[in-house]
Amino acid sequence: MTEQVRVLIADKMDPRAAAIFRERGIQVDEKSGLSPEDLQAIVHDYDGIAVRSSAKISAAIMDAALPRLKVIGRAGIGVDTIDVPAASARGIVVMNTPFGNSITTAEHAIAMLFALAREIPQADQSTQAGKWEKNRFMGVELAGKTLGLIGCGNIGSIVADRAHGLKMKVVAYDPFLSPERAVELGVEKVELDELLPRADFITLHTPLTDQTRGILSREALAKTKKGVRIVNCARGGLIDEAALKEGLESGHIAGAALDVFAQEPAKENALFGTPGLICTPHLGASTNEAQVNVAIQVAEQMSDFLLLGGITNAVNVPSLSAEEAPRLKPYMALAEKLGRLLGQIAGTEIRSIDIEVEGAAAELNIKPISGAVLAGIMRSWSDTVNMVNAPFLAKERGIGVREIRTEREGDYHTLVAVTAGTDNGPRRVEGTLFGNSAARLVKIFGIPVEAELTGQMIYIVNNDQPGFIGALGTELGENGLNIATFNLGRRKEAGEAVALVAVDDPITREVAAQLRELPGVREVVPLSF
The missing domain is CATH 3.40.50.720 (NAD(P)-binding Rossmann-like Domain)
Known part of the structure; x- marks a missing residue:
């Protein structure tokens, strides 16, 4: 006999949330005001936890809840009381209700x-x-x-x-x-x-x-x-x-x-x-109507996920079916990184986005790939964006999005390309998968360059001239920054070179300013992935 699905409401919440869970056949317990120790002692009995803003869901609480816990639902926008990276690493979906208040x-x-x-x-x-x-x-x-x-x-x-x-x-x-x-x-x-x-x-x-x-x-x-x-x-x-x-x-x-x-x-x-x-003491969302709305929404979203597998307003996973997930996961990781790269470099200049999948990628569901691109682009500008609400946010900001499939293969067996239309013309980045799993950038703004987009990096455009790499390495060394990887590309006809340098620590504004003063430097953008 299959064990009944159970949900814990760990914060004070409108009673309609519990009513929805029960209507859907889910057993629900309401226990607000628990200490972290008391919460940690009981979470192993639940498939889902619903919270507002008081209960803090730490990595330790998640570990105590495994392997049963599958979803954490936040009745509201902010998820700062939930350790989202820890949830992602443990395969736990985190949902919020971004527009309820x-x-x-x-x-x-x-x-x-x-x-x-x-x-x-x-x-x-x-x-x-x-x-x-x-x-x-x-x-x-x-x-x-x-x-x-x-x-x-x-x-x-x-x-x-x-x-x-x-x-x-x-x-x-x-x-x-x-x-x-x-x-x-x-x-x-x-x-x-x-x-x-x-x-x-x-x-x-x-x-x-x-x-x-x-x-x-x-x-x-x-x-x-x-x-x-x-x-x-x-x-x-x-x-x-x-x-x-x-x-x-x-x-x-x-x-x-x-x-x-x-x-x-x-x-x-x-x-x-x-x-x-x-x-006032952070009362922006404190009305009866708002609390009712977010309580109803989080209960419906969690019920759909626990009973049907539907994913809505998740902050750490896209909306997709269970059958698609294994094949799409590496493509979405690639797409998110390409979007993150464009978002950090082109930023507020972006007016339109073209997402093109080529070769093997063209056979897949493009929506999660597009959602990953958009989430990556706008993650630099919004602390509540996810792969579900990113398309809505793009539309709201007047950013046109176009999806293009090209079944033929080009230079690569599979390719994801993202072109941002900006005030200064189109900016295009391309990436592929090595071994069907490892995401790699293969071209940036028309310049071939192979790079893994990871951790802390610096994007530098400079005049293609002797001695620059040495000067760059010296400047980074003098600031105590260790180089992890160094990836280069150049456009011969324009005398322009590009460097994508991975470093062990974040690039501060002061260091970026120093790099911009190096002879021949045209552009410096600190990146984080």
């Missing part, structure tokens, strides 16, 4: 705008203290003001729609926002340096990545309009908190409303007590 978060940002404009929290505190300081709290209207959106994806576009209802003018900075999508949303697409001095209010709706960390830096805040008001309901770390405090104290920044902080829980913060500051 978009409206709630957008509405919280709008509420913060009102609170800032009319100083509502301060006026409430004063009035309840027995004062009647009617002349002290002189607010401003939202109507007619310019709202600057930093990030105009799913949540940002909802904020833009609500702001239009308030008769605000909306300008948006988002590298992925196409002109067509901007027209559709009724926003003016601008660069960040144009947004900063124009906006009366600024609200952030971007994930926290290496590219967006500190996007409102000291320098950026200095460029803002005097009297600007700033809202952050996105991610802590997007704003330089020390510089924000100085701006509030000097009066250059009229007010700031923060729902997120660089360090959470933020029980202590240098910003607390600063005039003009409003704070």
Whole structure:
């Protein structure tokens, strides 16, 4: 007799999640607030674990749950409380619900705008203290003001729609926002340096990545309009908190409303007590409707996976059938690395993507391969992207995606090629499988070069001239960086050479800047795979 499928709900969650599991014939236990030790002691009895944001699922807990545990479901977006690499290494699927709380978060940002404009929290505190300081709290209207959106994806576009209802003018900075999508949303697409001095209010709706960390830096805040008001309901770390405090104290920044902080829980913060500051404890997703939505979604997704094998909104595996998985796995690894390479080099310039499979690869299901390419490209810009939602995110940002099959064989028995259409022309990378399993880059931007894309690397374009390799090696050595592999290619007619160098440690911005100063260097991009 087959053992009944069992799921543990390890955090407080809307009761409809448990009801869905039971309706589907899955035995469910609800045990929230367990210590890591208590959780570790019982997880071996479960096929799935559903969490929100309190229970932390570590590698040790996963080890205690093996071999039974198959899926971890997060009712929400962030998976920072789950050791995703450990789950991947152990064959455990990690799912999230990336769009279940978009409206709630957008509405919280709008509420913060009102609170800032009319100083509502301060006026409430004063009035309840027995004062009647009617002349002290002189607010401003939202109507007619310019709202600057930093990030105009799913949540940002909802904020833009609500702001239009308030008769605000909306300008948006988002590298992925196409002109067509901007027209559709009724926003003016601008660069960040144009947004900063124009906006009366600024609200952030971007994930926290290496590219967006500190996007409102000291320098950026200095460029803002005097009297600007700033809202952050996105991610802590997007704003330089020390510089924000100085701006509030000097009066250059009229007010700031923060729902997120660089360090959470933020029980202590240098910003607390600063005039003009409003704070909430990461409430962006905290409404009844949002919690119901994400609970229902995670229960349905986990049930489909445990009973039928369907994979939806997984952050560490693509959507595919069990029969396809063995053949597609190495191709998806190759595709993800090619996309990751393009995403890190071409980045926000990308406007379209062509994914071509040739030879043996043309016989396979191209959708998981495409999903892997898109996830790789956008992983540099989003902390919640996965192979399932990557196509949606590409469409939302106006990036056209085309899939091409070529059954004939070219120079290789099997080939995956990705061409990114950019503002500066097409950029194409090609890769193949050695021994039907080992992913290799074979051509980059028209230059033949064989390289394994792995770990920490540097992409360098330079003039093809004697002595460069020695100078590069010396510079890396002086910075304590050991070279693991060195891969070269060149375009003779242009006098251009390419180097892909694997090193043992990450390349810092300072080292990259030093490399750019070497004679003959045209481009330097640190890479991570």
